Amino acid sequence: MSVLVFLDQAEGQIKKNSFEAACYGAKIAELMNTQAKGVVLGSVNTDLAGLGKYGLGQILSADQPELAQFDSVRYCEAIAELAEKEGAQVIVLSNNFNGKAVAPRLSVRLKAGLVTGAVDLPDLKEGFVVKRGVFSGKAFASVSIKTDIKIITLNTNSYPVTDQGPAAQVEKVTVQSGTPSIKIKEVKKVVGEVPLSEANIVVSGGRGLKGPENWNIVTDLAHALGAATACSRPVSDSDWRPHHEHVGQTGLTIAPNLYIAIGISGAIQHLAGVNRSKTIVVINKDPEAPFFKAADYGIVGDAFEVVPKMTEAILKLKQAG
């Protein structure tokens, strides 16, 4: 009996959204009167016992070189083997790129019902019911898992991280690792920028900026805030900005604490990618822009005048503080 949390890593670093998954899994374990255990595959530069602060009682570490890089078949087999050994009732993963690749496999492998994109703790009053986002953030569905083992992937920024727990007990384990299903030829990371999917603050620009040459007002504000930059679909389609910055229905879905939209009208397809953000700020010269209806704060005005002044005010504030 236990709740197993998969702690996703890249290049030896455990990803931020895994800490959220750990706290979420720990709370489920508490509700079910059992223990939460973390699974780390491959070698990491983190103090494993220290991961106990997120509420994990035990860390199962399979520090095998062949698990250093993600492979959906190998990771599925490794997690399934540990889940069976531990008699896991619930398996929690992040709803990130790797989580989306491995959780469906795991569901079939263990014949365990899967709910992806959970936004809240399961309701255990009648069975095991998990709330998830549907219709691209425009609604929620409550889904009941009918199998003995339950698998959940947690949406990013959906559960608060607390880090007050005692040290975890670390157990070295070895898993069957099988043959890899794919060969990784190259990994290209955008250097020196905050990854959009992990950013707490995102500054985003739209067609209202008139051209790529004006993007400095977006990047300056982003730098002042330590934020990632993003853009709307017309902007990436016109190659003003790279495609990986496109947020919206057909681009990336993000949920930062703060989303600042500059010169973006707020088409329904764009909102679908950002409407789970905690605080939305809209700067647009058109008072009728639909984005204002989804915003928490706004300025109706010329971005070229407003944004540099915001950047200045933030820098002043940071210097003072």
Add this chain to the structure above:
Amino acid sequence: MKILVCISKTPDTTAKIAFKDNNTKFDTSGVQFIINPYDEWYSLVRAIELKEADPSVTIHLIHVGGPDSDPIIRKALALGGDEAFRVNTASEDSYYIASQIAEVARQNNYDLIFTGKETIDYNGSVIGGMLAQLLQLPFVSLTTKFELNGGAAIVTREIEGGEEIDEVTLPAVISSHKGMAEMRIPNIRGIMGARTKPLKVIDPIEVPELTVTESFELPAPKESVKLVPADQPEELVRLLHEEAKVF
């Protein structure tokens, strides 16, 4: 080479989202249904491009759903599918749906199975991975580029803060994301031809559902926006810092 493209039916991206029957069902009144954009624009069009490069490629389409899905299947045939299967059943459980598709795939030995990265209604992002596991095939999720290379494919997939280039041996399951191909519109010849292309209706196999969707709800309405005058950007910064406490 035989390619299977999985086609899902979703409400149009601008459809009004409402529920009926005590919030247990999606209210389809006045809603226009389309092919899930990820299935159409990226998976199907990429498959058509592969066929254009090599006419020996055959493209099969599969959809799990009732007869009301036939118009979108015909549209997919008009774009360029060669023949289609419709498994005549409906479910909200991904495992049930994936098992139906896997059954058809087992009988036809495809070299390549394409799914969209997710549907725009349930956003599960699950079918591709499940198919891969059911069929014991490699799986690449969120693929933005796909090129054949002999008996293998070179694919680019999204990862946090960048991308990864993988080599995958065929047969394989690929979930398609933006970048794979550009959207197309069916031409008259395609539309005419689609009428006579085979659309086979098959009965479902018996599989348990692992999950049940109990109910839906709409998010609480957002409080109205707090507007700050354009000549006071410093005030907005102060509110974000002291009231919203976001930095």
